[in-house]
Amino acid sequence: MISKVSRRTILKASAGGVAFAALASPSILRAQGAYPDRPINIVVPFDTGGYNDRLARAFAPFLQEELGQPLTIINRGGAGALLGHTFFLQQPDDGYTILCTSAAPYLPLNVLTQDASFKLEDFYMVNLPSQDYTLMATSAGSDVKSVEDAISRLKADPGSLSVGLQPASADLVNFSILCAANQIDSSAVRVVTYDGGGPARNAVAGGVVDVGFVGGEGFLPLAEQIRPLLTFDSRKRDNWEGAIVTDVLGADADFVVGSQRGWGLHRSMQTSNPEIFKTLVGAIEAASKNPAAIEALKNQQLATDWYGPEESNKMLARTAQVMEQYIELLKGN
Template structure:
C-alpha cells in the first residue's frame, strides 16, 4: 500500500507544481514601479525558428536594461495568427512583449485570414531583420543566371519547376517577374512547400529546378546552391547573381521579405505612456549595446536600430504592396 501512496504523492506534487507555475502571473499582479515582476515575450512561432532564436539571443541584453527576467513563450500555429491574437489578449501593461515576423504575417493575418485585429493594434519598436527573396538553383544545375531562367520560361513556361511557399512574398515577387516578362504564371510548374526550410532543401538537392525563398536562411546552404537573383535594390549577404533593379529596371516593383523584430500593444501609447517610453528606450539601448551587437552577429541575427518611426512605416508600406496582390496571396 505504501507504494501506491508514494506514487500518488509524487503525482500530487507534480501536478501541484504545474498548477502553481501556471497560476504564478495572476498571483503577482501587485502594482509597483514598472517593471516589478518578470516580463513575457510572445513568439508566435515554434522553437528553433528565426524569431525564437532572435528573442532568446536578445533577451539577456534587454533583461539587463529592464532589470527583470524575461520569459519566452512560444505560441506557434496558423501562420502566427494564434500567437498574434494571444498577444493582443494580454493586458497592455508592458508585461507582454512581442517578437515576430511583422511582415508578412501581420498583413497576411489581416488580408487572408480574417484576423480580428488591425495593423494599428501593433506598434513596432524596431524591425532589425529585413529578409529578402533570393532566387537560387542547385550548385550542380545547368542554369547559370537569372536570364537562363527567364528565357527558358519564355520559351516554355512548363519547362522549369519552381519551389516556393504559398501566400508568400516570394510568390508575389515571382509573379511580378513573370508578368514583366510576359510569362504565364499559371503554366509554370510551381511546387509549394510548407516552410522555408523544406523549400531550400529542395533547391539544394536539385529536386526543383529553381526556388524563391527568404535569402538569410540560405546562408548555411551557401555551398550547395547557386544564387541567381536578389529581390532587393542592393546586394545582400554577398550573394552573387543579379539584383532586382538589374532585371526589372530602376523603378522595379517587388515585395520585401520577412521584417522581424520587436512589437508592443498599439494601445499602450495612450493607456500606459510611461511604461511605453521605458520599453522603447530599453529596446533601443539593448539594440545599441556593443555586446549585444557582437553576440547576435555571431549567430547571424540582426540588431540594427531603425527605430519605431521607420519600422512602422516599413511595415505599413509592405502591407500596402501586399494589399495590391491580395488575390495572389489568397491563393487558389
C-alpha cells in the same frame, strides 16, 4: 490501500496554500510599484528553433539588463503566427507582455487572408532589425546559369522549369512580379509548393526543383550547394553572386521585401500606459545599441540594426500595402 488523509487536513493545507500564494505574489498586493516589478513575457508566435525564437533568446539577456527584470519566452506557434498574434493582443497592455515576431509577412497575411480578429494598427513595431529578402536560386550543379537564362527558358516554354516556393508568401508575389514583367504566363509554370522555407531550400539545393524563390538569409548554411540567380532588393545582400532585382526590372522595380522581424508592443499602450511605453521603447533601443548585444547576435547570424519605431512601422505598412495589391494571389485564387 486506504488513504489516511482526512478531508479537514486537505482543507487546512489548501487554505495554507492560498495564504502562501497571496504572500508570494507581491505584484497583486502592490500593483502601484515602479515598472517593472515582476518578470516580463516575450511572446514568440513560432515554435522553438526558428529565427524569431533564436532572436528573442539571444536578445533577452541584454534587454533584461536594461529592464532589471527577468524575461520569459513563451512560444505560441501555429496557423502562420495567427494564434500567437491573437494571444499577444489578448494580454493586457501593461508592459508585461512584449512581442517578437516576423511582422511581415505574417501580420498582413493574418489580416488579409485569415480573417484575423485584429488590425495591423493594433500592433506597434519598436524595431524591425531583420529585413529578409527573396533569393531566386538554383542548385550548384544546375544547367540554369543565370537569371536571364531562366527567364528566356520560361518565356519560350513556361512549363520548362519547375519552381519551388511557399504558398501565400512574399516570395510568391515576387515570382509573379518577375513573370508579369517578362510576359511569362505564371499559371503555366510548374509551381511546386512547400510547407516551409527549409523544405523549399532543400529542394533547391538537391535539384528537386529547377529554381526556387525563398528567403535569402536561410540559404546561408547551404551557400555551397546553390547558385544564387537574383536578389530581390535594391542592393547586394549577404555577398550573394547573381543579379539584383533593380538591374533586371529597372530602378523603379516593384517588389516585396521578405520577412521583417523584430519587436512589437500593443499600440493601445501609447495612451493607456504612456510612461511604461516610453520605458520599454527606450530599453529596446538601448539594448539594440549595446555593443555586446551587437557582437553576440552577429555571431549567431541575427540582426540588431536600429531602425526605430517610425521607420519600422512605415516599412511594415509599405509591405502590407504591396501585399494587399496581390491579395488574390496570396489567397491562392
